[in-house]
Amino acid sequence: MIYCLTGKLLKKTLDMVVLSCAGVGYLVQVPASVSSALPAIGHEATLYTYMNITENDVTLFGFATEEQQACFKMLTAVSGVGPKVGLAILNVMTPERITLAISAGDHKAFTAANGVGPKLAQRIALELKDKVGKGLAEGITLGDVSGGGAPAGNLSQAIAALTSLGYSPSEAAQAVAKADPSLPVEELIKLALRGMAKGR
Structure with missing residues (x-):
């Protein structure tokens, strides 16, 4: 190798x-x-x-980067995702964006890549959710995406709360990732909402 x-x-x-x-x-x-x-x-x-x-x-x-390399290995471990599709996904998404999409259950984000239809996108999000959630994606975790320090549970709770308010899982995950990771869930939600309000 x-x-x-x-x-x-x-x-x-x-x-x-x-x-x-x-x-x-x-x-x-x-x-x-x-x-x-x-x-x-x-x-x-x-x-x-x-x-x-x-x-x-x-x-x-x-x-x-090693993150891209690990992400490619993780993606190509999903049945139906060959090297060409893995490259296509990394063409349109960073490892951080992929991790956020998986953790938020935002399978639609993957359909932006050539060769990824709705069914395959759902399979990617489903098969990798546990791996990303448990931090087993070879160093690519929610904690890393947010700069470390916050338990993935806090971020997941904030994302879930924002999703229940009507934001897409992808929007919610991106907004939370911009916030200070050491903050409690309530603060993460508050800052994410403020950030999204400015961006609209």
């Missing part, structure tokens, strides 16, 4: 880069967001990788 590669960028397109490491050029599939954030050709870069081995192919997928 190749965990990461550090080398000189030889080639770069929207969905693929070639990284030269110790004289070997590795072709790595990447999300467009990663490709655009990489330095210019000829400069050194590091990619956190995932190797996908099938009967006819060995493909390397690369990510800018």
Whole structure:
């Protein structure tokens, strides 16, 4: 298993880069967001990788951060989510946004990615909810998203309260994530409501 590669960028397109490491050029599939954030050709870069081995192919997928790498592994563990769909999701959502959508049960957020229909989106949110809720998503947890310090229960309660007020789970999760994580549930709700009122 190749965990990461550090080398000189030889080639770069929207969905693929070639990284030269110790004289070997590795072709790595990447999300467009990663490709655009990489330095210019000829400069050194590091990619956190995932190797996908099938009967006819060995493909390397690369990510800018370990969070993206862990998120990709988590997503592709869901039945029906292959590497292409995993990349498509990471093209339109950050690991933090994915975690918030899963924890809030906002399956509709995933339909923004190419190849993700309503049924698959529901399966992703359902299959990963426990994993994210228990903080088993390899370091991607609600606590990390909010900067740490707040128990996931407080955030979940605040999100649930905002959802019951008519906000979408996604809106509620994003608003809560902006608040100070050390605050009690009531304060989180108050600040989230204030923030959403300003944004409208």
